[in-house]
Amino acid sequence: VLTVEVSSFQLETIQTFHPSIALWLNFAPDHLDRYRSVAEYRAAKLRLFENQAPGDVAIVNAVESLPELRARKVTFSAYSNRADFRLAEGAIVFENKPVLRLNQTKLRGLHNIENLMATLAAGHARGLAFEKMVPPLCAYEPRPHRCEFVRQIGGVDYINDSKATNLDAVEKALLAQSKPVVLIAGGKDKGFTFEPLRKLVKEKVRATILIGEMAERIARDWDGAVKTELATSLADAVDRAHATAKSGEVVLFSPGTSSFDMFKSYADRGDQFRALVQALPQ
Template sequence: MNNTRYQNQNIVVLGAGLSGSAAALLLRSEDAQVTLLDSAEEQNLLKSTVDNLRTHGVGVICGAAADEDSATYHMAILSPGIDPASRLACNFSSRGIEMISELELGWRSSEIPVIAVTGTNGKTTTTELLAEMLNACGQRTIACGNIGKPLSEVAREKKPFDVLTVEVSSFQLEAIRTFRPSISLWLNFAPDHLDRYRSVADYRAAKLRIFENQMESDVAIVNAIEKLPAVRPRKITFSAYADQADFRVSQGAIVYQDEPILRLADTKLRGLHNIENLMATLAAGMARGLSFEEMVAPLCAYEPRPHRCEFVREVGGVEYVNDSKATNLDAVDKALRAQNKPVILIAGGKDKGFSFDPLRPLVKEKVRSTILIGEMAENIRRSWNGAVECEIANSLADAVERAHATAGPGEVVLFSPGTSSFDMFKSYGDRGDQFRALVRALPKTDR
């Protein structure tokens, strides 16, 4: 690897989050002159992050001065949290300065093959599932990218992995140039992030860039029900809903070309969406040369992660399920379809620019009552008015109390917000942790 590829180049990094900081430190390790810009005031950034950057020779400029920086740079690195249409980014793109994503930078600095996982929902579960399985089967890897360590940090550490298992988001794919995964996974697509994209088509176009640089010798693993444009790599298909797929469901098992591979009852993952995550993982392992026999045991041992249809507790015959990771309508759809009991649904959160109308028929079918929170509460009530009883709570604690009072034995209280958490919480994890704590604090009830 060329460790001085950026020697004496003046490079700017936009954004002081995990990805931006990782990019800046990688560039310094490759002898670049690095300036990091962030529109936030310095007192609003983590002091330890800023101090560490400056210790490594990174210039840090914050606030209004960052937006107005007029220096000349060889290249700009865009953190995924920075909108390309923002004033900060446009200051450089409008001057013709090459702009690439942190994902692209990490890719250029690593010589390790990449498995890239994208999809509106299921990316994190599949990335973690795949990484655990590969490691258990003797192929050294790490789950990184949009989860865990940014790709730039992994590239800087130079550990001897056989392959990198990288979760990639649309934000990361927006500014790639040469990023080429040897194996790409397209799990699913549904409208999301319309607070950043002008249209669903723009969001989809960003995600489709995962295939852009793949060659015929590469592999694309795609959901068979997705209508995707033609791609160059060899295609492997999967679906829990379609009969015409390489991996599908038959008689309680995942089958590959009609041969049973994995019995659904043997896995700890539930719901057809998770069955598809398993299928995609099996396909990726197959593309890496693994046998089905060696893959099945680690897949069946995998424990579901928190905040993804996580069973919390049963109180008085009522099950409480934490699905705080549901930040879009497709995730709520999948969570509702996974339930086989009447549902008391707690939903709502930050307004991301989309309507909850598409869920109306399913909510009418599966949900007995809804309790709504956050910025979207009133909009959701308008969308579902007449289909289901809706009430608005003034906090998550209030919502849990209302659900506890409403739900009866044999029902499920499902917390599946359907949108982002940032109107009331630090993250979906914080939101889920608070829900879990509130449920665990409920008194035992004899009904």
């Protein structure tokens, strides 16, 4: 059995690609430097299901509006009670029975709960028992660059979310925070606006430090919603965040776009952020 992540770029040219189980976690505008519209990007992503047959399984987010699929559909959602895998009383529930208690896992945030749901659904579709799947899921450690806690300095938490390369990822990271946020965002211009995050940023973020090609554009999108500063580099952004953040707040590095204007990759970007934070004085 092969488990693969397939990009829209790869799906553009498929002919015989036929997953027996296909997972659709979510959709958000992205790569508009490649596609002429959000609709064209979405159409490329939807080719994931193109060669599936009635004997296959499509695991999809219940809140997503998708076209009719030939495969048997299994739904999940941390936000809706009308899904096959749903959230109830601190547990992931399937067929009205709890299958995983959230306090047993090391993952936090509703987005990670949905990731767990999708994983359980895929295993169930393969015939695995929940009792076999739960222990490794509970032992799973969050990966680097995905809301990774770096350190606390003077009562301020520093979080590396460099993997956030689109708006949906930033939204999920912000929703997972319970403290006021100083947000470092920005990077390569992929052709989309940060305007959709304006309301959430106004609610959750006290100040923003912006970097990269999109810095000025993001500042315009969020003008009047939050205090913004433009940084000349990631090192400058970390220094500015360190000077701005107060005890009881979070410095969240969640760029919202790709890294290639300034870095080799999101991992290189996150590694540099981590090193800069580790070098800050107590």
